[in-house]
């Protein structure tokens with residue numbers, strides 16, 4: 046029988062109402078089990094969070110900082126265990142897992158150091174009016190399966206330092222690293238301040254709708270985000286929605302193909318393309334189109350696809366069977382409607398592997414161009430007119446990120462101003478410092494994470510208005 050990781054509820058590591066297997070996507074076989082919570086445990090966690098909130102909120106920033114620093118130390122002490130568990134449950138190569146665990150520790154420390162001081166609006170001999178930022182209460186942190194640790198930490202760190210308590214609900218296929226965070230927190234944080242609930246995709250709705258939850262911080266698909274939005278209405282709870290994207294990489298005609306191709310390839314293929322901000326479609330000027338297709342195809346053929354635990358693997362498996370089936374379907378469309386430059390097939394080796402795929406000559410209305418593929422299958426489209434390319438990019442219902450590739454960064458900045466999305470990078474990608482806000486335009490989300498804006502999302506303004514006389 047495989048080992049089972051437990052839930053953290055009210056300061057105790059407890060069994061779930063049941064257990065569920067967790068599959069290693071590199072083999073397709075279960076390797077560990079996770080406790081599975083039921084709605085009674087959900088209610089217990091919300092009640093414990095509400096009991097813990099007043100004392101946690103009354104602590105000073107310095108007191109909460111000391112707890113968060115110890116939490117970061119606790120994760121760091123088990124760094125390699127976290128990294129290996131992340132590769133086993135998520136699939137990413139071990140060096141990328143180590144990078145995510147490093148970011149988790151750094152994120153906890155960064156947010157631990159933040160402090161929102163009261164803002165004096167007016168201070169005269171007669172009166173003083175001050176704006177304070179109060180915490181909200183129990184925060185539900187709901188996460189997807191592509192970056193189970195770092196996407197939780199950009200919620201957890203800001204929510205805890207500003208005085209909220211957090212219930213983390215990971216995706217059902219990647220619960221283990223979140224449960225391990227709970228194990229670490231059990232010995233460090235006061236009961237109810239951080240809790241973990243793993244589910245079989247059945248508790249996200251009840252958690253979002255729960256009257257005892259004050260804020261839902263959700264990262265996941267746009268379809269589920271809309272359900273979260275509707276479940277916040279009855280209690281008018283606050284929410285942050287980080288949703289899907291269909292980011293374009295826009296290549297300008299002054300770009301150096303040899304230089305940008307590896308960067309675009311990485312932007313599309315890191316984490317096997319399962320990144321909300323991955324480059325999901327490439328628009329290239331016709332004069333560079335053939336060369337770029339060829340360069341990306343060469344990179345795809347050379348990339349080492351394999352089990353993330355094997356030294357040298359650059360691209361791991363697709364994280365779960367449902368996503369794998371979706372990508373196999375996109376591959377069939379790519380073969381039918383376009384020209385496959387490289388890849389184009391699943392790989393017969395156990396687990397959920399597909400060959401990194403580059404596709405050209407697809408029509409603009411192909412589903413692989415219009416939808417979020419969320420995998421290592423990249424379509425390239427030629428353009429003759431830059432304005433038309435920008436219009437095609439902006440026609441998407443999504444607006445999460447995007448990249449511009451150019452020999453002239455200043456020109457790139459002018460073009461970036463025309464792209465309707467939350468972030469546009471020029472000649473770089475996935476640079477997401479903790480002090481820079483990040484979030485979506487249009488149906489890619491509402492609200493921001495990270496930066497001052499991200500911290501403020503977990504607070505509300507409270508005015509204290511004093512007559513001095």
Ligand code: NAD
Nearest residue numbers: 188189190215216249250265266269272287288289290321
């Ligand atoms: P998903 O929406 O299927 O699931 C996300 C989480 O929501 C899971 O924990 C799931 O159990 C939970 N959930 C399911 N039903 C729910 C409900 N009714 N109410 C509340 N929660 C519910 O997404 P996924 O397939 O796990 O992740 C992939 C998606 O996430 C992609 O669209 C990707 O672009 C997006 N994503 C966005 C960001 C961002 O920051 N914008 C980051 C990473 C991933």
